[in-house]
Amino acid sequence: MELKLSEEQRMIIHNVRRFVREEIVPLERDLDPDAFELPAREQERLTAMVKAMGLYQMGIPKRYGGPGVDMITRTLAAEEMSQHRAGLYHPSYDVFGEEPPPPLFEATDYQRERYLLPLIRGEKRVFIGVTEPSGGSDPARAIQTKAVRDGDDWVINGSKMFNSWADRADFGLVFVRTNPKAGRQGISCFLVDTDTPGFVVKRLVHVLRSDYTTELAFEDMRVPATHLLGEEGQGFAIVNEWLTANRIPYSAVGIGVAVAAQKMAIEYAKHRETFGDVLANRQAIQWMLVDNELDIRTSRWLVLHAAQKADEGKPFRFEAAAAKVFATEAAGRVVDRSMQVHGGIGVTKDLPLERWYRELRIRRIGEGPSEVQRIIMARDLLSAAATSDLDSLI
Amino acid sequence: MAEPYRAWEIRREWAVFRPVAVAAIPGSYGVYEIAGAAGDLLYAGYAGGRTLFGLRGCIAAHFEGALPFAAAMQTAALYRYEVNSSYLGRWLEILGRYREEHGALPPGNIPEEADMPTLPRFTGGLRRA
Numbered sequence: 001m002e003l004k005l006s007e008e009q010r011m012i013i014h015n016v017r018r019f020v021r022e023e024i025v026p027l028e029r030d031l032d033p034d035a036f037e038l039p040a041r042e043q044e045r046l047t048a049m050v051k052a053m054g055l056y057q058m059g060i061p062k063r064y065g066g067p068g069v070d071m072i073t074r075t076l077a078a079e080e081m082s083q084h085r086a087g088l089y090h091p092s093y094d095v096f097g098e099e100p101p102p103p104l105f106e107a108t109d110y111q112r113e114r115y116l117l118p119l120i121r122g123e124k125r126v127f128i129g130v131t132e133p134s135g136g137s138d139p140a141r142a143i144q145t146k147a148v149r150d151g152d153d154w155v156i157n158g159s160k161m162f163n164s165w166a167d168r169a170d171f172g173l174v175f176v177r178t179n180p181k182a183g184r185q186g187i188s189c190f191l192v193d194t195d196t197p198g199f200v201v202k203r204l205v206h207v208l209r210s211d212y213t214t215e216l217a218f219e220d221m222r223v224p225a226t227h228l229l230g231e232e233g234q235g236f237a238i239v240n241e242w243l244t245a246n247r248i249p250y251s252a253v254g255i256g257v258a259v260a261a262q263k264m265a266i267e268y269a270k271h272r273e274t275f276g277d278v279l280a281n282r283q284a285i286q287w288m289l290v291d292n293e294l295d296i297r298t299s300r301w302l303v304l305h306a307a308q309k310a311d312e313g314k315p316f317r318f319e320a321a322a323a324k325v326f327a328t329e330a331a332g333r334v335v336d337r338s339m340q341v342h343g344g345i346g347v348t349k350d351l352p353l354e355r356w357y358r359e360l361r362i363r364r365i366g367e368g369p370s371e372v373q374r375i376i377m378a379r380d381l382l383s384a385a386a387t388s389d390l391d392s393l394i
Numbered sequence: 395m396a397e398p399y400r401a402w403e404i405r406r407e408w409a410v411f412r413p414v415a416v417a418a419i420p421g422s423y424g425v426y427e428i429a430g431a432a433g434d435l436l437y438a439g440y441a442g443g444r445t446l447f448g449l450r451g452c453i454a455a456h457f458e459g460a461l462p463f464a465a466a467m468q469t470a471a472l473y474r475y476e477v478n479s480s481y482l483g484r485w486l487e488i489l490g491r492y493r494e495e496h497g498a499l500p501p502g503n504i505p506e507e508a509d510m511p512t513l514p515r516f517t518g519g520l521r522r523a
Contacts, residue, residue: 032442032443032444032482033442033443034443034482036482037512040508040509041508167515168512168514194515201516201517203402204402204483204486204487206478206483207480210480210482211483212480212483212486212487349443
């Protein structure tokens with residue numbers, strides 16, 4: 001077993017880190033502390049820079065003209081991209097590109113032409129519609145939105161909840177029930193243009209994070225049968241695959257924020273004086289900094305292990321769930337302790353800690369709450385699909 | 395026929411601006427609207443994390459003519475506000491709804507349109523039409 005960064009990985013990390021420090025962080029000094037988008041001219045300028053650096057949409061396979069960077073390297077880069085105020089939900093304000101949901105790579109030629117390629121070129125944006133008012137953690141049962149076949153179309157009725165970007169995206173992957181009697185085999189995925197008649201953004205849902213989400217309604221929304229992604233009834237497998245893979249970068253950006261908070265806490269502890277001495281000389285503070293570091297380093301190993309298994313084409317469901325539980329909970333603890341080190345100034349909007357603190361709370365729920373990740377892991381342990389032996393490293 | 399419930403609107407009643415009453419406006423984060431005497435919306439804004447004196451400072455600045463788009467605000471008479479820590483999202487929501495109903499932003503917001511975040515869009519069918 002070897003964990004040694006290649007020259008290429010070092011270069012990518014170095015370039016992303018320098019980009020964030022020199023281009024993103026200075027811009028944030030003039031933005032509102034809750035900003036989640038850059039002004040259009042800055043977005044275009046920085047996206048062009050990233051493209052010139054060859055780091056735009058790093059995960060796009062080479063057969064689609066992308067750099068085809070592996071998951072480990074993308075995980076390391078994600079940790080760097082997120083080390084700024086808006087970094088948790090908008091790492092580097094998305095100027096490194098929006099990676100297409102993996103199932104789109106298996107789409108039909110027509111679908112690839114209409115959706116995947118414009119997404120790769122940065123001309124279209126996508127949202128994912130899984131969760132409904134009836135729930136999200138158990139999509140096999142919670143999905144009530146129905147699609148009924150009518151000639152060459154499917155007619156969709158129902159609603160979706162907590163859809164980020166649905167009001168600004170050009171299309172979505174919408175998961176619906178096409179067979180009410182078939183359980184998880186009764187769910188299918190459709191590619192839905194957001195300008196389709198019957199597609200309604202019912203309301204914006206304001207949450208703890210700075211950016212909002214949406215509630216959607218589908219009212220006799222007619223979608224051509226050619227927009228079915230994969231086979232009818234394959235939707236559950238598609239969403240499961242996507243959710244599992246997404247847990248790795250989702251965890252990595254949380255580590256980035258934790259690292260940024262830890263750096264701030266160390267710097268502040270070295271300078272802030274109380275009762276005639278700097279905080280850094282107080283054992284209570286030293287222990288907080290050490291606990292932060294233990295959380296950061298443990299998270300990083302778990303996330304890299306999941307990424308390594310994904311890169312090797314091995315099953316990584318258990319590892320991704322473990323990474324997601326630990327990294328999201330640990331990042332919350334790190335920011336909490338860093339805020340404590342800072343005292344009163346830590347809870348103001350002068351510093352990014354308060355935003356990270358609020359937004360990290362969502363990470364223990366979003367993309368499958370900690371409890372669901374533990375269910376996934378318990379199933380694998382009890383069925384011997386996962387083991388505590390050293391074999392787990394193989 | 396009763397008017398449909400418009401959940402996205404600021405629910406507080408319009409108030410006539412009086413300099414002596416400025417201190418009663420909260421210094422909190424939130425969103426606000428400035429209108430003409432007939433309630434015609436001239437500008438929607440937010441008091442965010444870098445705003446001095448929050449809603450109070452923002453609303454007062456409009457009526458004191460201290461803002462660069464004062465020309466569009468010469469008929470300003472009324473204001474209303476909502477204290478809200480999700481001020482950016484609420485602001486975009488108000489502007490997005492207004493644009494869908496009127497086809498353009500309120501006159502006072504038009505000069506700053508180029509630097510605005512992406513506004514939400516609400517109805518697929520209407521957009522296509």
